[in-house]
Amino acid sequence: MPELTPLHPWIAQKIGCAPEALTRAAIAAYQLDRLNETLALCRARSPFYRQKLAGLPEKRAALADLQALPFTTAEDVRERPLSLLTVSQSEIARVVTLDSSGTSGPPKRLYFTAADQELTRDFFHVGMATFTKPGDRVLILLPGERPGSVGDLLAQALPRLGGTGIPHGLVTDVAQALGILHAEKATGVVGMPVQVLALVRASAAQQFPRPQLKSVLLTTDHVPAAIVQAVEAAWDCTVYNHYGMTEMGLGGGVECAARTGYHLREADLFFEVVDPQTGEPVADGTYGELVFTTLTRRGMPLLRYRIGDISRFLSGACGCGTALRRLEAVRFRWHGRFPHIPSHFLTMADLDDAIFPLPGVLDFAAVVSETSLQLTVWAEDMGGLETAVTQALAKLPAVRELGLAVAVKVLPGRVNPPGKRKLTITSLAGTEPG
Ligand SMILES: [Zn+2]
Structure with missing residues (x-):
């Protein structure tokens, strides 16, 4: 039986129950409490949400009642970011400006407090523990130059599990990145699928010795099965898949050792799958558009944020034995x-x-x-x-x-x-x- 996802005891602790008491009912009760807290915060502090929530009941009696709330869209974030904030700008520790290529209007800006960033570090720590042990050295091929960027938060999270993060940034010179991989004696790599594939292909072509890797985490894009196979065959390691985006606080979910779907940050994020045309919820097992609500975010909470990614919740329990749900790997965006x-x-x-x-x-x-x-x-x-x-x-x-x-x-x-x-x-x- 594959090892239980470390997200299970972590979420149990956040919810305040013993790992063996973590059930869907316990998770739902916790999520409803956090949702009502978030709604109260939004009404009190965010001009955007005060307007959006006007006339709706103060509290939700069940998670299903969330469906009565309006969606938040990328356009809302793009057009009126400051009106979504629930703290003063002086409390914001990091602003992420997202590339707006292909769209008109201002770029998308996301705001995070120091506490919001700590939630991400905490998730990275626990998620990486799925396949990272004390003493492991992880080469981080993601942007990490700026404080609070994804690579920086990951490098800060790894020492918490006794590992070392080796910040590198995106690959611009394949031979140089391979040289660092070997010189640093990396046991793990985190990167984008095509960038890691480039290293694998060049490693073979330039006759680099096989690195002593145990695991590779691929993130930020669709992970093709062929790339997973190429990386595992060339480097004799196990490839895991992470799902996240800046709006989610960078991290969203990660595969467990069973590698049959992502387990999600269910104590911090509530996910729904809806029909992309009608906005109505769909049954587990049915494909639809992913929507999430932040449960613990304080700088810029998002209620029913439409991601545009298409996926589905997988039916049946995970082989690792957790009560956490499984989301199938995202293959495409609705548009x-x-x-x-x-x-x-x-x-x-x-x-x-x-x-x-x-x-x-x-x-x-x-x-x-x-x-x-x-x-x-x-x-x-x-x-x-x-x-x-x-x-x-x-x-x-x-x-x-x-x-x-x-x-x-x-x-x-x-x-x-x-x-x-x-x-x-x-x-x-x-x-x-x-
Ligand atoms: Zn699992």
Whole structure:
């Protein structure tokens, strides 16, 4: 039986019960109390929420009553961030400005107090304990230059479990990053899927000795099964998957040793899955849009924040034996699919699964329109790849159903620029503005 997720005793402690007493009912009772606290805080301090909650009952009697509350959207955060704050600006320890490329209007800004940042450090400590032991040394290939950034908080969290965080930042020079991986005798790596894949491919091509890694945590983007397999085969380690975003306080959930879905920070965040078109909740096991409510955040609480990611709660208990729920790995965003109507729509994850199994592929960019799909593929070894990619794409049901003309260009390897990879949609027909 896989080891119990360390999130289980941690959440039991936060809730105030013994680990063996952690049931769905105990979690729900705690979440309802924290939700009502958050609602009271929002009404008292946030002009945005005071207006949004006007006329609604002061308290929720059950978690299901949350459905009567309006959603908070990315546009709300973008347009009126300061009116969401429930503390004075002098109490804010960190402001994160998110890239607004592809959208009009001001960038998104998220505000955190020192206490909010401590909640993230605490989660990183416990989440990393899933696969990190005292004495382990973890190379952090995430932005960490600024105090309070994801890499910085992770580096601060690791000593709490007796480990060492080695801050590096995003990979811009693959050979240099590999050199540091070896020189620092890293036993673990945290990074973005395509960046870690670039290290794996270069490690083999440049005949670096195999690093002595035990685990790799992939985060910030869809994690293709082919990348997990490539990393595990090359480095003889176990790959875990983390889900989070800045709005969640960077961390959201992490796989346990069973690796069948994320366990979530259920003491700090309440997740719902709703129909992306109607906003109505869907049953466990059904796909829908993820929505979360912060339960313990003090700087900028978010009520029913629409993430745009599509996933589902998995039915049945986890193999690790916890009462915590399991969220299936997120594959795509509602506005990141093409086109809107047919049963077989195309997502970046579909392309990932078709392209990354091909040997030598480092990364790709995709542009889709009503009639064509253009791929630029970066690769270590370009021989025969154009044909192989074209054949792999032709097998995708969406490409066949939509009759897309496929064009493939293969270029020599590069280090991908940071940021989430997404399908670029150039046609407006059949899509929604997003
Ligand atoms: Zn589990």
